[in-house]
Amino acid sequence: MNPLYINIIILIICMLMVFRFAKYIFEKTKKRRAIDKLASSGMKYIDKMDGHMFEVFLMALFQKLGYKSKVTQKSRDFGADIILEGKNRIVIQAKRYGFKNKVGLSAVQEIYAAQAYYKAQEAWVITNSQFTSGAWKLAKTCNVKLLSRQELQDLINRVKPDKSAKDVYENEEPSPRVCSSCNSALVVRKSSKTGDRFLGCSSYPSCHHTEKISES
Ligand SMILES: [Zn+2]
Structure with a gap:
């Protein structure tokens, strides 16, 4: 073989290796950043909370954003878990779910009804999990704002509430x-x-029965 070709082949192999290495470093940095963000948001503690603790945490979060918040009565007859009073009145449904359970249509329907009942300007559903595609579709039509795990994490990192999830x-x-x-x-x-x-x-x-706080 012509030595020129050999040189070209070696050069191509070297370039491929450099490219692969750069890609590896990039992916690794990206992964580490994602883990850091997850850690600073305290998501692992949110995953261990029950619904009530999650509401308390969300109230701390919105307090930092300048809202006065109150939890609605225990009966939750009208579909809102939290009502925020600030520039706008916002009704919120808080869904602290197990990681693999997605929040479905009914949460959107309920908070939409609550918005009318409480005469609120905005209606939100917030979860540490994800939403079904049906929920997204209906929310868009009803103008309901959905905050999934990723958006909640970003909001926490931006706002840095005085009371952390931990x-x-x-x-x-x-x-x-x-x-x-x-x-x-x-x-x-x-x-x-x-x-x-x-x-316990x-x-x-x-009686030896025990269960996780997040099991409710
Ligand atoms: Zn017992």
Whole structure:
């Protein structure tokens, strides 16, 4: 073979290797940035909360944005979990879901109805999870704003609420619940191994039932 060709082939191989390496570094940096953002938003603590803790955290978030917030009555008859009063009145449904559960149409329908009932200018559904395509479609038609996991994370990182997700998870009490096996009240306990909070039966040691706070 002509030595010129050999040189060209070697040059091409070298360029390919450099390109591959640059791409690898780029991907790695991108991944690390995503992990950093996730960590600073405290999403891992949000994933461990129950619905009530999530609402408390969202209220801290919106307080920093200049809104006065209140949680609606326990009955939630009219579809709003939180009402924000500021420049606008905003009604919010907060869906703290397990990672793989998507928020569907009914959340959009309910908050749309709540918007009319509370005479609010805006209606939002916020989740630590994702929305179904149906939910997105209906939300667009009804002018309901949806904040999925990614948008929530970005909002937290931008706003930096005074009460972090970690603070709320570690200090706020979850909603009262009863034991599914003996009907006694569940109480918050702390794992001596992991430091995680969980719910244990108040009849312990006669009942050994435990569950995750996020299980509600
Ligand atoms: Zn029990």
